Amino acid sequence: MRTRPYATTSPTRLAAALLEVAARSGLDAASVREVANEAGVSIGAVQHHFPTKDEMLAFSFRTLADRVLNRLSNVDPDIDPGRTLFAALSQLLPLDETRGNEVHVMSAFTVRAVTSPSLSAVRSATLFTIRTGISRLLLEAGTPDAETRAALLLAAVNGLALDAAASPELYPREYLTHALHTQVQLALAGADVH
Amino acid sequence: MRTRPYATTSPTRLAAALLEVAARSGLDAASVREVANEAGVSIGAVQHHFPTKDEMLAFSFRTLADRVLNRLSNVDPDIDPGRTLFAALSQLLPLDETRGNEVHVMSAFTVRAVTSPSLSAVRSATLFTIRTGISRLLLEAGTPDAETRAALLLAAVNGLALDAAASPELYPREYLTHALHTQVQLALAGADVH
Structure with a gap:
């Protein structure tokens, strides 16, 4: 396999390669060797950008989370808070292949977060951002116990999404x-x- | 390490060993070698009971699911359906170390089910059993759209449980x-x- 020197790759390209491997074969398969192979670079090039596997995983998890958060922030608000919530949260359900892959890989990172503080930090920051957005909409709608209901809405979506994947x-x-x-x-x- | 002959182990003992390894170090760490080591038997003894790793994983997932279903079926029904549901579903939340380990390992099996039909079959049979029990209670209470609400109740609990773990x-x-x-x-x- 042809490999490229360090300068022709980047953390972002390597994260994209890792997410491809993980979507196809599971996060367990995303070794430094496989990521290098997928990106068409040497193992040394991966290690140059990510001295440890933990750093590679945390950066890739943040890349994936940012992709999802970015889609959520682009949802047009509707006058009806129910429609806005529906449009936003349907971004988190496996309603097409892209979102199916995202759910699979996001869930795999979350499971791994149980034994990895750096992944746990990415997960909780991501959830916090999403939950805050939901809470705000529920509060504006005058919903009682908005924060708990926001957490439950997100948990139900994530729970359904994993089982559907x-x-x-x-x-x-x-x-x-x-x-x-x-x-x-x-x-x-x-x-x-409403 | 002292090893025992085939006859002194059993699929159930090996599944218990696998679940221990997975709770401690993640499901990825539960190789045939590690399970043999944890159970104090040879790799050959594990392979005698489980010719493939997939069979070992599916049997272990069923063992774990049966343990949870058994606890659920032992919950005493209350006159108030809300209390019965609360008592049953709190068995699925990481409210103590045992349940925390269960949530971690159950979720890891679920993620792996995305790429494994045999694990997917165990997951869907388990969810079906739990969801049917919840639906029955909601129907008896005269709840509208009881099946969807049962699925959402279970999804919210599973989603919360994973993030809490x-x-x-x-x-x-x-x-x-x-x-x-x-x-x-x-x-x-x-x-x-109610």
């Missing part, structure tokens, strides 16, 4: 969108407007 | 039980009795 045939698109719609309505129950 | 310091016991109580109340909203 593991058994796609049991979770058709219509089922997932109906479930999301229902949880959004439950979260808004008792709000001033 | 990944960042235990951010999810104290009181927070988890308050969140579970809130989701149970949302699931029962509009029911005939």
Whole structure:
């Protein structure tokens, strides 16, 4: 395999290669060797940018999380908070192949976060950002106990997403969108407007 | 390390060893070699009971799932369906070290199920059993759209449980039980009795 010198790769390209490998074969398969292979660079080039595997994983997790947060921040707010929440949170469900891969790899990082403080920090910062956005919408809608309901809305979406990624045939698109719609309505129950 | 002949081990003992390794070091660490080491038997003894690693993983996942289902089926039903649901579902939250380890390992199996049909089958059978029990309680309580709400209740618990396992310091016991109580109340909203 042709390899390129250090200068022709970058942490961002290596993270993209890692996320490709992880989506295809699972995060366990994303060794330094496999990432180098996927990116078409030497193992030394990967180690030049990421002295430890932990640094490579944490950077890749942040790259993936930023991609998702970026999509969320581009959702146009609707006058109806339920529609805004639905549009935003459907970005987190495996409703197409890209989001299916994201859910798979995000969940794998989360499981690994149980034994890795650096991954745990990325996970909790990401959740905090998303939860804060949901809370704000629920508070504006006059929802009681908005923070708990925001956390539950996000947890339900993440829980459904993981199971749908593991058994796609049991979770058709219509089922997932109906479930999301229902949880959004439950979260808004008792709000001033909806 | 002293090893024992085939006859002194069993699939159940090996599964227990695998679950120990996975709880301590992650499911990735649960190689045939590590499981043999943990159980104090030879690699050949593990291969005698489990010709492939996939069989070892699927049997271990079923063992863990049965342990959880068994605890759920031992929950005493209360006259108040909300209390029964709370008591049952709190078995799935990391409210002590045993349940924290279970959540970690269950989630790791679920992520791996994305690329393993045999693990996916165990996961979906387990969820189906739990969801059916929740649905039955919600239906008896006269809850609208009981099946969707049952799925959401379980998804929210599983989503919260995984994040709590990944960042235990951010999810104290009181927070988890308050969140579970809130989701149970949302699931029962509009029911005939509660």
